[in-house]
Amino acid sequence: MSPLEWLASVCFILGCSLNLIAAIGALRFPDLLARMHAATKPQVLGLILTMAGLAASLGSSQLTWKLLIVVLFQFMTAPVSAHMVGRSGYRTGKVRDEDLVVDELTEDLRRVQQADTQPPTS
């Protein structure tokens, strides 16, 4: 095997393992927010490594640029999707307090709700 093929193989194996680990994490972690960590971080690096492996094994400049776009959009969209899932989880009460050490968002939301229900002072 040529050095380039070695590099591609290593990238593929590492990338696929990271994606597998992300899936295991999403399965094992106890609550919604912890699962979102598994879905964003190892998954993004896994995709980057897989794309790098593809770039190395194909060796064609035309495709390299397309793979770069895939990575770029993954960087942009992964945080957004994690944020949307976390946010909607919060709004629908899917986040359990007992799993968190501190929960300042619920504190603040409650404070805002109380301020809304109380009659205006001025």
Next chain:
Amino acid sequence: MAERVRFWNRWPMVLWLAGVWVLLWGDVTVANVLAGLVLGCLLVMAMPMPKAGFEGRPWLPGIVNLVVRFLGDVVMASVQIAKKALSPGRPPRGAVIRVQLRSQSDLFLTVTAQLCSLVPGSIVVEAHRLAGLLYIHVFDVSDSGGIDGAREHSLEIEKRVLYAFATDAAIEAAGLPPRKRLLRRRRSTEVTS
């Protein structure tokens, strides 16, 4: 007339769309570039976006610092989550913390929130743009150096973003030392930091 001025101010978006178009086709030909530019103009006219208001001064050392540390952080984040996913026993306990950012700009809030979600230990759950607040879920409180450590970390990311893109005035308004002093200090304390 005001519409037209606004349209011409959108040329960075047109360039970006044209760039994506050329990358998708995979080779730089005159036809591809022209088609990309025309399509970009059409898209910008058909689907106008709200103004993000970029006021800043890109600074190369700051950008290099931001990108290099960010890539390092992404690798660290994956290793950390992978370790936790595979190690037996009860997974770690998290927390949701409130972080008051120093800058007032929507753009820097967005960039900071995006980067925070990709680096170790944190995901942005809710952002409050008028108050400049981020609510961040910390994956493992004890790993991130406690709640204050996690808060510090997010502010550190914002600091890197500001040093990379903000104007000098915005940096001063955020209460950070100016860039020149930063460079000088970094040279003298290279080993300790």
